Amino acid sequence: MSRRSIVIVGAGHAGVQAAASLREEGSDDAITLLSAERDLPYQRPPLSKAFLKGAMDLAGLPLRAEQFYREKNIDLRLGVAATRIDLAAKRIELAHGPAEPFDHLILALGARSRPFALPGVELDGVLSLRNIADAQAIRERLGAGRRVVVVGAGFIGLEIAATALALSGAVTVIEIADRPLGRAVSPLTSDFFRDAHRAFGASFRFGVGVAAIEGVGGTVTAVVLTDGERLEADVVIVGVGVFAEDRLAREAGLESKDGVIVDEHLVSSNPAVSAIGDGARFPQHSVRQALRLESVQNAVDQGRATARRLMGKPEPYRALPWFWSDQGDLKLQIAGLSHRVDRWTLRGDPQSRAFAAFGFAGPTLAAVETVNRGADHMAARRIIGGGLPLTPEEAADPAFDLRKLALSVKA
Numbered sequence: 001m002s003r004r005s006i007v008i009v010g011a012g013h014a015g016v017q018a019a020a021s022l023r024e025e026g027s028d029d030a031i032t033l034l035s036a037e038r039d040l041p042y043q044r045p046p047l048s049k050a051f052l053k054g055a056m057d058l059a060g061l062p063l064r065a066e067q068f069y070r071e072k073n074i075d076l077r078l079g080v081a082a083t084r085i086d087l088a089a090k091r092i093e094l095a096h097g098p099a100e101p102f103d104h105l106i107l108a109l110g111a112r113s114r115p116f117a118l119p120g121v122e123l124d125g126v127l128s129l130r131n132i133a134d135a136q137a138i139r140e141r142l143g144a145g146r147r148v149v150v151v152g153a154g155f156i157g158l159e160i161a162a163t164a165l166a167l168s169g170a171v172t173v174i175e176i177a178d179r180p181l182g183r184a185v186s187p188l189t190s191d192f193f194r195d196a197h198r199a200f201g202a203s204f205r206f207g208v209g210v211a212a213i214e215g216v217g218g219t220v221t222a223v224v225l226t227d228g229e230r231l232e233a234d235v236v237i238v239g240v241g242v243f244a245e246d247r248l249a250r251e252a253g254l255e256s257k258d259g260v261i262v263d264e265h266l267v268s269s270n271p272a273v274s275a276i277g278d279g280a281r282f283p284q285h286s287v288r289q290a291l292r293l294e295s296v297q298n299a300v301d302q303g304r305a306t307a308r309r310l311m312g313k314p315e316p317y318r319a320l321p322w323f324w325s326d327q328g329d330l331k332l333q334i335a336g337l338s339h340r341v342d343r344w345t346l347r348g349d350p351q352s353r354a355f356a357a358f359g360f361a362g363p364t365l366a367a368v369e370t371v372n373r374g375a376d377h378m379a380a381r382r383i384i385g386g387g388l389p390l391t392p393e394e395a396a397d398p399a400f401d402l403r404k405l406a407l408s409v410k411a
């Protein structure tokens with residue numbers, strides 16, 4: 001294979017993995033990895049967990065040491081945003097410096113916090129969390145006695161709530177739906193987390209939105225809810241989801257719809273451009289619909305799959321989705337996707353703070369949510385991934401050996 005020029009835009013979990021996997025697969029292509037951020041490419045999950053709590057410092061965040069990029073001859077350019085893709089000329093324009101030609105372009109652009117258009121969002125102390133600077137700004141404002149209002153009871157909102165409580169703050173979580181994690185987990189797991197966060201010390205307001213955010217002298221002081229309630233606040237954290245960062249692709253005429261649209265090989269509407277990670281909308285085979293996934297697993301596996309395809313080993317992207325979230329002393333892990341689940345079966349007792357919810361789509365196990373049961377999660381990944389037969393009755397039976405079933409398939 002002749003030496004190509006591969007440009008990767010975005011050095012998050014997906015972009016860095018694509019570059020690393022290209023080298024692992026034996027690529028001697030010229031690899032340019034562009035990052036709009038100035039920090040050495042880093043892990044995002046700790047930003048709402050250990051880093052926010054002060055249990056991990058900046059040194060713990062990088063995905064790879066600086067020398068990795070040097071040794072692997074990956075031209076990592078920090079603080080260099082791509083501004084325009086010229087598909088006809090096959091080159092990408094940069095915020096500064098000459099345009100970069102490419103034979104193949106990998107868009108690994110990630111996502112950005114969904115804008116929250118309300119009076120008062122510009123006040124000091126109203127924050128969202130996507131990058132290191134956001135996490136540092138939030139961390140500075142958490143602490144004993146701080147009144148924290150979290151808008152949105154999704155994964156990030158609840159992780160921040162648990163961290164703020166661990167730092168002795170007073171936390172209220174506002175959620176427009178009637179339960180936390182509504183779009184992401186079963187009612188059973190959702191109820192469990194609602195009760196667990198109450199036990200940590202959080203207050204919830206369900207079924208209401210934010211009408212306005214108030215401040216004095218440019219600094220936030222309160223949140224007014226749509227039912228008229230006024231909550232005093234020292235800090236307001238908005239965690240209402242993300243949009244795909246697909247502006248570059250849209251402006252270049254690539255098919256996009258909250259995410260660059262790709263086929264099952266992660267190739268966009270132009271064969272010279274792939275898209276991976278949070279910013280890609282791909283046909284997910286098990287739920288038979290096009291979707292975006294926001295997880296480290298998906299970003300990493302799509303990076304790998306794209307590198308392999310570029311090295312002449314194409315395979316449709318079929319990796320089993322899995323995810324985790326740490327909230328206080330609770331580790332939630334999810335294997336599979338629950339879109340088609342029509343029956344949930346419980347294994348273990350939520351009262352013991354360790355249980356699993358098995359989701360079946362007809363007779364087939366489709367998704368498993370575990371809390372503090374890592375072994376069940378690992379078994380579930382193999383059982384779902386291998387299409388192994390498991391009945392709801394077996395799943396619910398504590399004497400049934402899940403591990404043995406899981407090990408009956410080769411990894």
Ligand SMILES: Cc1cc2nc3c(=O)[nH]c(=O)nc-3n(C[C@H](O)[C@H](O)[C@H](O)COP(=O)(O)OP(=O)(O)OC[C@H]3O[C@@H](n4cnc5c(N)ncnc54)[C@H](O)[C@@H]3O)c2cc1C
Pocket residue numbers: 009010011012013014015034035036037043044045046047048080081082083108109110111129130131156245248276277278279293294295296297299322323324325326
């Ligand atoms: C606080 C937080 C906690 C999380 N916790 C978990 C968790 O516990 N478990 C889990 O599985 N997932 C978690 N996630 C989600 C996970 O981090 C994402 O799914 C993952 O980061 C996606 O990787 P990515 O490479 O697609 O995008 P990103 O990591 O967002 O990286 C994209 C990069 O592209 C850059 N970029 C964008 N546009 C340009 C441009 N024009 N030019 C140059 N660079 C550009 C961006 O600046 C960014 O650095 C969490 C996310 C956050 C924010």
